[in-house]
Amino acid sequence: MRKILVVGAGQSGLQLALGLQSHGYEVTLMSNRTADEIRTGRVMSTQCMFHTALQHERDLKLNFWESQAPKIEGLGISVAGPPAAEPLSNTAQRVVDWVGELDGYAQSVDQRVKMAGWMDTFAQRGGQLVIHGAAVSDLDYFSRLYDLVLVSAGKGELVSMFGRDSSRSAFTEPQRALAVAYVHGLAPRPEHPDTYAVRCNLVPGVGELFMMPTLTTSGPADILFWEGLPGGPLDAFDGVKDPAKHLSLTLDLMERFTPWEHARTAGVELTDAGGTLSGRYTPIVRNPVAHLPGGGLALGVADVVVANDPITGQGSNSASKCAAAYLDAILEHGEKEFDETWMRSAFDRYWETAQHVTKFTNAMLGVPPEHVLNLIGAAGALPPVANRIANGFNDPADFEHFFYDPANAEAYLASVTGATVDA
Structure with a gap:
């Protein structure tokens, strides 16, 4: 039985570990947090998964929350008129507003719910779950014990092993300041009160507001997600640690720049004390293979090798597609050695889809x-x-x-x- 180590328990790492487990591989999963710590911690993302990514979960029978999560049937774009970009203005009007119908519905499940649930499932099915942060020295040792080491932890020391691919990386600094709030009590859009949709509000010269229904630890909810141009009026969340202040600032900015959305917020409240998130990161494509000090190799997964800005909502989708591509590549490889040639071919398989995500995302970050x-x-x-x-x-x-x-x-x-x- 082939032994595989997966480091990182996010969308891609867990989906891949569970997929390999279902095919009889001996899988060890390393996570720096327990399922309960994830479940009771802070929100991690704004995940909205579209049909193809959801189908990968269905194929592995991991769609545990499909009947509970809101079915997102549309995606709409609104564009604010010039007054929205003027200082101290709160009288912006929409110059564009429409909703397109999705061929297959999308869904969003709070990663605290999904990752904790999948981690419990992995352990219940006999997988070896190790709760411990991994360092490069750990991987150096483990590479001698496992047939394949996969790194899906997108932050910290391990990521530094995978060098930047300058030919595929367009940016050297963050392109947006990010701020997320999970809320209950958002009123429906009056134009289409019976349709769940992702709303993309574009405010030229300022940034974007995304809104999407989700399933969180306390039931159905909505995500309010600002993407602000660095140095602009939306770049205001650094140092805001208090969740209530984070929500208040979110709503103030909605009143100023997207008043048509703010009109829906009279009854909103945070889902929980961990329902806010802020930060920024630089979009990057990295080399997929890490050379460990002792001569071993590790293959980067999902955000480790292709990290795009969330402006196009592709993060969890790309993670799912990466896991599916790698799973197929591993199964097809059989008992042969997982050498560097194979690792690069597995990444190339993923890049066939990821390159389009990167191009689309980079285009949306520009004017x-x-x-x-x-x-x-x-x-x-x-x-x-x-x-x-x-x-x-x-x-x-x-x-x-x-x-x-x-x-x-x-x-x-x-x-x-x-x-x-x-x-």
Whole structure:
């Protein structure tokens, strides 16, 4: 029986460990926290998983909360008009507002719920669970005991083993300041009160507000998530440790920049004392293989090797897709050695999808070019365009066909409207 070590108990590490376990591999999972510590700790992400990622969980019969979590059937974009970007203004109006229908529903399950539940399941199924932080020296030792070492812990000393891939990394510093609040009591959108949707509110020159329904430790809830341009008015959460102050600041900024969303917040309260999160990080693509001091190797997983800004909501989706790609690569490899050539081929398999996520995310972090603004604006009057943009969040590869190139965008809009494009 092949022995595999997975370091890190997030979406990708746990999904991969449970998948390998189901195929008879002897799997050890290392986590720096127990399931109970995760369950009672602070929120970790704004996860919204679209159809493809959810299907990977279904395939492994890990969709334990699918019947409980809200079914997100749409994704909408609103764009604030110029007053929203003016100092001291709270009279912003939407110049664009639409919702596209998803072909398959999305869902969000608080990672405190999912990761703790999956960790308990892994242990109940006979997996070896080690609660201990891992250092490079630990991996050096373990690489001699296991056939394969996988590192899915996206922070700390271990990540430094995987060098930056400058050819695929567009940034050297954070592009957004992030602030998250989980709340109960958010009123429905009056325009579509019976539809759960992810809402993307774009405030030009300031940042973005994302809102999505979720399932948390205390039941159904909503996530309020600000992404602010560094140094701008949304970059205001550093040093805010008190959860109540964090929520108050979140709501004040909503009143100023997205008053149409603030109108829904009269009854909101935090889900729990751990329901806030803030920070920032630099998007990066790293080399997938780490060379350990004793000559052993480790393969990076998900955020360890491809860490994108959450502006496109791809983090948990990419983690799931990485776990699925690696699982298939491991199963197909059989009893052969997991050497560096194989590790790089496994990463290349994941990069086939991850490259499109990285390109889409990097594009959304910049100033939108005119043809993208035209697409977003046209979607308000053209449901097929709205639907295609919405479903691109499930399959970002589709954006290659109509989103990045002005000529392709013009041709696509012409095909929808029946207009003629000049050669």
